[in-house]
Amino acid sequence: MTIKLKEELKVLDQKHFLHPTTSIEQQQTQGPSAIFTEGKGIYLKDLEGNTYIDGMSSLWNVNVGHGREEIAEVAKEQMAKLAFSSCFATFSNEPAIRLATKIASIAPGDLNTVFFTSGGSESNDTAIKLARHYWLLKGQPQRQKIISRTQSYHGVAMGATSATGLQAFRDFTNSHAPDFHYVYNQSARNLRETIEALGPETVAAFVSEPIQGAGGVNIPQQGYFEEVREICDEYGILFIADEVITGFGRTGKFFGMEHYGVVPDMMTFAKGVSSGYAQLGGVVISEKIHQDYCQLSKGTLMHGYTYSGHALACQVGLKNIEIIERENLVENAAKMGEALLEGFRALQAKYDFIGCVRTIGLLGAMELVKSRETGELFETPLSPIFVQETMKRGLILRTVTYDQDTVVFSPPLILSKAELDEMLRILDETFEYVRKTIVEKI
CATH class of the missing domain: 3.40.640.10 (Type I PLP-dependent aspartate aminotransferase-like (Major domain))
Incomplete structure (x- = not known):
């Protein structure tokens, strides 16, 4: 039933729904990458039952989390x-x-x-x-x-x-x-x-x-x-x-x-x-x-x-x-933002293709570079591939590739330390995958 419903919605989406800030070609050839049906806390669930950490608060905006x-x-x-x-x-x-x-x-x-x-x-x-x-x-x-x-x-x-x-x-x-x-x-x-x-x-x-x-x-x-x-x-x-x-x-x-x-x-x-x-x-x-x-x-x-x-x-x-x-979410954003930066720096020390990292509250970014010393970027931006891989592992992020190669973060302000640790674990796993399958082959 779920497969049939998904296929029905995919066809209707491609025919009738012009998406904002979306590759029309990608939508027409692949359909929606996820059809979300539920949200709770920092998590989203899609039609097939897959659960994702909403690492962007959707569009930088779901500050108090989903399902309130x-x-x-x-x-x-x-x-x-x-x-x-x-x-x-x-x-x-x-x-x-x-x-x-x-x-x-x-x-x-x-x-x-x-x-x-x-x-x-x-x-x-x-x-x-x-x-x-x-x-x-x-x-x-x-x-x-x-x-x-x-x-x-x-x-x-x-x-x-x-x-x-x-x-x-x-x-x-x-x-x-x-x-x-x-x-x-x-x-x-x-x-x-x-x-x-x-x-x-x-x-x-x-x-x-x-x-x-x-x-x-x-x-x-x-x-x-x-x-x-x-x-x-x-x-x-x-x-x-x-x-x-x-x-x-x-x-x-x-x-x-x-x-x-x-x-x-x-x-x-x-x-x-x-x-x-x-x-x-x-x-x-x-x-x-x-x-x-x-x-x-x-x-x-x-x-x-x-x-x-x-x-x-x-x-x-x-x-x-x-x-x-x-719920003191402003204070929690400041506290978790410091912990997020600490996690970014630990990953930066482990992977030499991570350039500048930064956070201010629960607003963060990690730059991906071919060379830290010169700031040279990869010929093909790495961040789009990276966020595709984090999504496969249950973490939704966004990229910025206007004259840069950056992964950006904006999780809900209710983020707990345990949830942050899970985010960092997924990032670590994804960076390791990208290093072995892409960076080391360049």
């Missing part, structure tokens, strides 16, 4: 009571009000007012539009340019795609949004030079992830964001922090920018705010910007999504944050 019945109960109760009502034209609902208030209470500094979206791409598009609208209200309409960093990822909506510093995402379409510019991701000096070259009076905002996720879990050099904040202040440019991946405990702090003691003017969020139990995201703006909006706006804020302030999603978000706080 109390979230399901809250969702059921809210859906029966009020699943959705419009938040346009000053209409509101209690879950949206409560969640906005909660996020304001835990956000850094004076970030105090929340605009809700359905996800990260919408959040970053919104922040870009709000920044440009801000300068219109301030009587500086020429401030429209947005600066972001190479190796950055901000989403796939038109503005978010244009802000993304990974060329492959921009090459997907042939008509890009104008006025987006990119600076080297590890150089505050290059940011200053670019602002000067563009003309500070033309720049609306600088947007950056505290730690670049999809670009390879790139951790900034010491002092980078402190200098960025000073530069933005000097030239009167808004600083937008993209916390879509790094928010809600992922890095061992509630928000990634807390590692640097820097408060942005706007902060985008999604993913971990609901741990994937409902589609939810948003932008938090500073008290100053909010007050300027209130004082300078003379008409309608002509921006909004049907599901902005979705009652069910906001109620799920409230319960999700309650779990994060109640």
